[in-house]
Amino acid sequence: MADPMQQARQLLPCPFCGSSDSEMQQAQAEHYVQCLECEASTSLLGSRREARELWNRRAALRAAPEWQPMETAPRDGTAVLVAIDGSDIPQPCRFRERVGWVIAWDEWRIPAHDGPLGWMPLPAAARPQGVKDAT
Numbered sequence: 001m002a003d004p005m006q007q008a009r010q011l012l013p014c015p016f017c018g019s020s021d022s023e024m025q026q027a028q029a030e031h032y033v034q035c036l037e038c039e040a041s042t043s044l045l046g047s048r049r050e051a052r053e054l055w056n057r058r059a060a061l062r063a064a065p066e067w068q069p070m071e072t073a074p075r076d077g078t079a080v081l082v083a084i085d086g087s088d089i090p091q092p093c094r095f096r097e098r099v100g101w102v103i104a105w106d107e108w109r110i111p112a113h114d115g116p117l118g119w120m121p122l123p124a125a126a127r128p129q130g131v132k133d134a135t
Ligand SMILES: [Zn+2]
Pocket: 014, 015, 016, 017, 018, 019, 035, 036, 037, 038, 039, 040
């Protein structure tokens, strides 16, 4: 049986290319995880644990997108999909300072009683490859 402590130290496969050839790297006092196959990496973090957690969180989201608690949603204006109470359609939203969560299309503010209940990242490519602009 796998040792859970050891399992927690493992790096999940690369969220971009799927390679398991990723390594903890160090740059002076900071740490990051980098894929040796496609060179994708995390940002620089203060500890190996943080770097590993960031890498694995990204990898897990990529592998099986699931609704994440709103407390962990990005609040820097990045568009994400959110689940809204009473709607079966995920909505593209952003967080606006002093306003709250708004629908990305028209900035309509989501009332507090509608959530959002959870979030997930947008699919990697907003436009599938091969789709051209209508001209
Ligand atoms: Zn990779």
